[in-house]
Amino acid sequence: MSRPRVPAPALFMLSGLSQYLGAAIAVGLFAVMPATTVAWWRIAVSAVLLLAWRRPWRQSWTWRHVGGSALFGVVLGGMNLLFYVSIDHLPLGTAVSLEYLGPVAVAAVGGRGRRIRVAIAVALLGVLAISGLGLDWSAPGTAVGVAFALAAGAAWAVYIVLGRRIAAGRSGLDSLAVAMAVGALVYAPVTAGTAGTPLAAPVLLLAVVGMGVLSSLVPYAIEQVALTRLSAATFALLTALLPATSLLVGLVVLAQVPTAGEVLGLVLVSVAVALASQPPGRPSRVRGAR
Template sequence: MQKSASSRTLTGVALVIGSCLSLPFGAAVAAQLFPVLGPWGVTSLRVAIAALLLLVIVRPRPRRWTRQQWAAALLFGLSLAAMNGFFYAAIDRIPLGPAVAIEFLGPLVLAAVLTRRLPDAVWVGVAVIGMGLLFVDGVVGAEPLDPLGVVFILIAAGFWAMYIRTSAKVGAVIPGSGGLAMGLVVAAVLLLPVGIPTATVVAADPQLLLLAGITAVLSSVIPYSFELAALRRLPQRVFGVLLSLEPAFATLAGWLILGQDASPLRLLAIALVVAASIGTTLGIRRARRRADDAEPAADSTTEPGAVPGSDRRNGPETGVFTAPIPLPD
């Protein structure tokens, strides 16, 4: 049991890192399309392409779904559309690294709400200090952050937290990747008003379509598939803090592809966020070992296979806690 739980944890961590690598490089490619298509146009095109790809690959059968499954997919699609749209609107105005770091406030707040262990709260505090340094750098640094861009990324942060919750729900009630495919379809439909003008521009330039396809694969298909699989193996609060690796990869992508430099203070802020991620990762592995060791001695009133204080009825990979989940990308 202990070895199996540890293996699931390592797989979940690897999946999140893969997502963190893919997303910012996809965003850096997308930023090159903004002057022609605009951030919302790129969002619409990217989501539509990703939806078509997954429909062909996954071939979901939504006609057999229950009302609960449809509700989960619809909320998931809403979070995808808004999170991606506002994120692209933000990185059209502020550098990629700080944008991803500020957006992390969404899952950070979610992690703080869901945490039940003191070490988790401490690491969340470390990440908050990093956010504070990033704010200071954005105000007094050589390149102040655009206020409207900061507003956009804060809105995206809220929808990122919603994405984590809704994607966990989709993973729990819809088998396979069918929920992800239909969630992207819902997002594509919601973005259709800004997507129709974009489609006419892209149709006249195949190179734009190629860049949009690369963006869709790097920013939607790969990361969302990885994150959906990771959420089946990691608790939501840990998943949220693990994604703090993204600012580091985003800074690297912004530097390599877009030529965006980072000040020492900004790099320190990002390092603190990454430190919080590493600390939480190590903490969950220790907690799972203790939980597995304690299972044989569980109280007789506890359901077989369950750890007191958590819900393991759906298997140890779900990480669903007894805190109410009212239900990402």
């Protein structure tokens, strides 16, 4: 069995950088469109591109596979909508850190061994440092942003579990194309009266297309590859790289300077990633794992 040439942490850094560069574009679009409309455009653009690339109708589908992909799309679309509302009220790094509680919960349920338990604990401390010390609860909208970020984290946890099952059962990218299309259709009503805004200006249309490519097409394609060879618990812990990446993008692109608590949390999360990335005591094949 051939081993992946690109290490999983490197894949996740590429995924996170692309995803949060797209989120930075989204933050700029909030000035002209509601956050829910921006999120829907992200889903819709990704659906069109994935359908054109994968052409999933060429494959044979059972009702079970269609139903599973449709459920995945509803969860995925909901996660995107919740997250975009949260970053409309919170700094990017803070929202991502709170959202990360979802993957930590998956790791806590699915992980085994002392090392992974320590990694989970350190990652959780990192998230608490970033969110607890970095939040200004007196600022307007903070409570709303926190609530939506936590809800996005819960949806993220479900996404991880469903995504691994779908990727293991058939072509993950084909299922992702169907899921994105379903998500775009299901959540289209949230854009009532505002969906046509990007069509009025070529610059806005280019921005939403770029956002869709960077935020969804690239990272989700990478994650579908990773999900086929990693357990859900390991996948969840490797996503600890995402808060660090979001803090970097927020600082460089959006000029969101991290607090001391965010820096402390970043260090703790990095330690957790290092622990989770170490090989187990005995060889283990993760492809097709439970």
